[in-house]
Amino acid sequence: MGRLDNKVAIITGAAGGQGKVEAKLFAEQGARVxxxxxxxxxxxxxxxxxxxxxxxxxxxxxxxxxAVESDWADVVAKALDAFGTVDILINNAAIPGKTRDDVWDIDPAEVTRILDVNITGTLLGIKAVMPTMQQNGAGSIVNISSAAGLVGGISGGSVAYSSTKGALRAITKEIALDVAAAGVRVNTLYPGLINTPIMRSFSKEVTEAVLAKIPVGFAAEPIDIAYGVLYLASDEARFVTGTDIVIDGGYTAQ
Ligand SMILES: NC(=O)c1ccc[n+]([C@@H]2O[C@H](COP(=O)([O-])OP(=O)(O)OC[C@H]3O[C@@H](n4cnc5c(N)ncnc54)[C@H](O)[C@@H]3O)[C@@H](O)[C@H]2O)c1
Structure with missing residues (x-):
């Protein structure tokens, strides 16, 4: 028996990196994705x-x-058409900032570009799946944040990126309270450094500096994060909502 038998999940940003690994793990656990x-x-x-x-x-x-609302309508319509419902939404897609856009170098256009995807994109996703989840009286939404949303110094200095990841905490808590009575759970998962294309886009210096501060001594592989996402998505987490799960090799314990 799979941990996601009979569930239908939407996973964004699933062409590569962490989203692709989640898509495979979910399918192996019985979900249609x-x-x-x-x-x-x-x-x-x-x-x-x-x-x-x-x-x-x-x-x-x-x-x-x-970041485009009509695209979300299309995704939900295709999910309903192919699989009949939507039980799980993993808001995984996001864009990194430039590795250095600290407070002396704020570019409003760059900030807006990142907010549009990482924040507006997440909110539009939740809005798009809610009618179906509400109708079902059940659902699980997982917002993928980052340790950069909890502490400084891990995003290579991108204030805009880190601010979007921090904002996901408030989004999760506000919406979790709104939708709990409808049977829908909303949680945030905060990964530390993961070996994906985003990490490989960081300079060698940034990656080495972050790696040196990870207590367990290595970066996560995407599957290390995907197991946490699987738990939050599944009915095993039926009593878990509005909360934060950090999977970061001990980075934020310091
Ligand atoms: N890699 C890390 O070290 C790390 C650490 C902490 C958190 N995260 C978070 O994990 C999540 C996945 O990151 P990843 O490392 O797998 O990154 P990734 O770059 O490999 O994957 C992100 C995917 O999102 C897609 N995408 C970008 N903009 C999009 C848009 N507007 N609409 C739809 N898709 C879009 C990209 O094409 C890409 O396939 C992100 O939310 C990221 O912020 C990553």
Whole structure:
């Protein structure tokens, strides 16, 4: 028996990195998955690869810009059409800032670009799935933040990126209270450094400096985070809402 049997999940940013690993793990655990991403060419490859590996057609891919509301309507419509419902939303897609845009170098256009994706995109996703979840009287939403939303010094100096990740805490708590009576849970997961394309886009100096401060001594692989996302998404977490789970190798314990 899978931990997500009979569940339908939407996972954003699933063409690569952490989202792709979550899509595969969810499908292995019995979910049917709508994997979405802006990068449709890579998404199509990833969906084919996952379906071939698990020997089913449990995953479909939909091109999607999370910052565009009509794209969300399309994603939910495709989920309903293909699988009949939506039980889980993983707000995973996000964009990093420039590795250095500290307070002396704030560029309003850059801040707006990052807020549009990381914050507006998350809010639009929650808005888009709520009618179905409310109708079902059940649902689980996981917002993927970052240790950069809890402490300074891990994002390489991108104030805009860190501020979006910190804001997810408030978004989760406000909405969790709004929707608890409707049977919907909302939580935030804060990963530390993960070995994905975002990490590999950091300079060697930034990566080495962060790595040196991780108590367990290594960066997470995407699966280390995906197991936490799986727990929050599943009914095992039925009493868990409005809260924070940190998976960071001890980084924020210091
Ligand atoms: N890698 C890390 O070290 C790390 C650490 C903490 C938190 N995180 C968070 O984990 C999540 C996943 O990150 P990742 O490391 O797998 O990154 P990634 O860059 O590998 O994946 C992000 C995906 O989101 C997609 N995307 C970007 N903008 C989009 C948009 N507007 N609409 C739809 N898709 C879009 C990208 O095409 C990409 O496939 C992000 O929220 C990130 O902030 C990552």
């Amino acid at each position: 709508v994997a979405t991403d802006l990068n449709d060419a890579l998404l199509a490859e990833s969906v084919d690869e996952i379906n071939a590996e698990i020997g089913s057609n449990a995953v479909i891919g939909v091109r999607h810009n999370i």
